[in-house]
Amino acid sequence: MNLFGSSATGAARGAAKAAADAGHEIFDLTAGEIWSDIAPNVREGALSAINRGINRYSDAIGLGELREAIAKKLTLETHQSWSAGEVAVTTGAKQALFNAAMALLNPGDEVIIPAPYWSTFPAQVLIAGATPVFVQTRASGFCPKIEDIQSAVTPRTRAIVINTPNNPTGAVYGRDALLEIGRFAVEHSLWLIFDECYADFTHNGTAHHSLVSLLPELRPRLVIVNAFSKSLALTGWRIGYLAGPADIISAARALQSHTTSNPNIIAQHAVLAHLRSDDQTFQDGLRTRLSIARDVGLTVLRGLRHVPVPTADGAFYFYLDLAGLLRPAVPEGPRKTASDVSDFLLARAGVATVAGTAFGDPLGLRISYGVPADMLVVALTRLVEALNTWK
Numbered sequence: 226m227n228l229f230g231s232s233a234t235g236a237a238r239g240a241a242k243a244a245a246d247a248g249h250e251i252f253d254l255t256a257g258e259i260w261s262d263i264a265p266n267v268r269e270g271a272l273s274a275i276n277r278g279i280n281r282y283s284d285a286i287g288l289g290e291l292r293e294a295i296a297k298k299l300t301l302e303t304h305q306s307w308s309a310g311e312v313a314v315t316t317g318a319k320q321a322l323f324n325a326a327m328a329l330l331n332p333g334d335e336v337i338i339p340a341p342y343w344s345t346f347p348a349q350v351l352i353a354g355a356t357p358v359f360v361q362t363r364a365s366g367f368c369p370k371i372e373d374i375q376s377a378v379t380p381r382t383r384a385i386v387i388n389t390p391n392n393p394t395g396a397v398y399g400r401d402a403l404l405e406i407g408r409f410a411v412e413h414s415l416w417l418i419f420d421e422c423y424a425d426f427t428h429n430g431t432a433h434h435s436l437v438s439l440l441p442e443l444r445p446r447l448v449i450v451n452a453f454s455k456s457l458a459l460t461g462w463r464i465g466y467l468a469g470p471a472d473i474i475s476a477a478r479a480l481q482s483h484t485t486s487n488p489n490i491i492a493q494h495a496v497l498a499h500l501r502s503d504d505q506t507f508q509d510g511l512r513t514r515l516s517i518a519r520d521v522g523l524t525v526l527r528g529l530r531h532v533p534v535p536t537a538d539g540a541f542y543f544y545l546d547l548a549g550l551l552r553p554a555v556p557e558g559p560r561k562t563a564s565d566v567s568d569f570l571l572a573r574a575g576v577a578t579v580a581g582t583a584f585g586d587p588l589g590l591r592i593s594y595g596v597p598a599d600m601l602v603v604a605l606t607r608l609v610e611a612l613n614t615w616k
């Protein structure tokens with residue numbers, strides 16, 4: 226347990242809450258979730274399950290009907306055929322990733338993770354007894370260069386974790402970059418863990434590509450991880466999934482049968498009702514709303530004097546590059562980090578953000594724009610005013 230701490234985003238949220246509890250006006254832009262209503266078909270699916278008296282265990286990896294519905298969704302998304310035997314329903318994407326780590330990794334294995342990274346990736350690799358190996362992406366637009374992945378490979382490398390659209394950077398990996406990484410994994414017989422939790426949220430003319438649709442030969446070495454947490458704004462309901470070769474799914478079933486058993490049964494029925502309804506209205510609305518929030522937010526962020534306006538191609542994060550702001554006045558002078566900036570913003574402007582330190586990047590700052598629009602504008606205006614006074 227000494228190898229890793231608890232989630233750093235959770236800690237940032239905790240600091241914001243503590244400041245609010247102490248009576249300060251706080252604008253919390255830390256959360257990796259969207260403030261939203263529940264989709265009507267999800268709500269009705271849950272209520273109907275309760276009214277039908279559904280209360281028993283399902284298969285540890287989820288209802289057969291739900292796994293079939295997810296396989297159908299994957300078939301549409303990847304243009305390849307998927308069956309329920311290649312899908313496990315999990316308690317959020319986090320459990321899907323955990324299953325993948327436990328099923329694939331042995332102590333001593335190494336896993337390549339592009340940095341900045343979502344902090345659960347390395348934590349779970351460590352839990353499995355393996356070692357995370359980071360590949361820096363700051364100099365290449367937050368998308369890893371194949372040469373850097375190549376240099377990180379050793380005989381112990383077992384897997385690469387790819388997350389696009391990316392948390393925390395908002396980068397969306399292009400088709401060619403994905404193909405290169407996928408081919409590299411095939412050539413070197415590596416597993417590829419492909420986290421596409423933010424697939425629904427791409428902006429600025431970018432598009433999300435499901436890697437297996439570009440490179441079908443990767444399929445025997447690919448684990449797809451996704452959830453309804455972000456796409457349906459259902460973070461608290463805890464329904465995710467992994468898709469991959471049948472033996473990985475069997476391993477996930479064995480693991481889940483001894484850890485959590487099935488994901489919450491009412492939430493499973495709710496998501497099943499949504500998938501069966503074939504109604505995308507809610508998701509489309511969410512996408513439009515986030516796209517508007519992104520534009521509005523960027524307009525405010527253009528007022529930043531010492532920090533470049535972020536690209537923000539995907540997910541719902543602005544990732545500020547503080548390298549210029551934090552450059553010491555004299556080269557050998559003390560260097561402050563994003564954590565100092567985050568603390569300053571909370572104290573000075575009442576705006577809570579997540580320092581990139583949590584993501585292996587002391588020069589970045591993550592701002593979530595999944596909050597209500599009026600709050601976003603006020604919070605970002607305060608943030609810009611404060612950052613422009615930073616010395």
Ligand code: PLP
Nearest residue numbers: 257317318319343392422452454
């Ligand atoms: N993967 C990424 C990249 C995430 O950012 C998150 C949550 O923030 C997750 C997985 C976990 O999602 P869930 O809430 O479905 O467990």
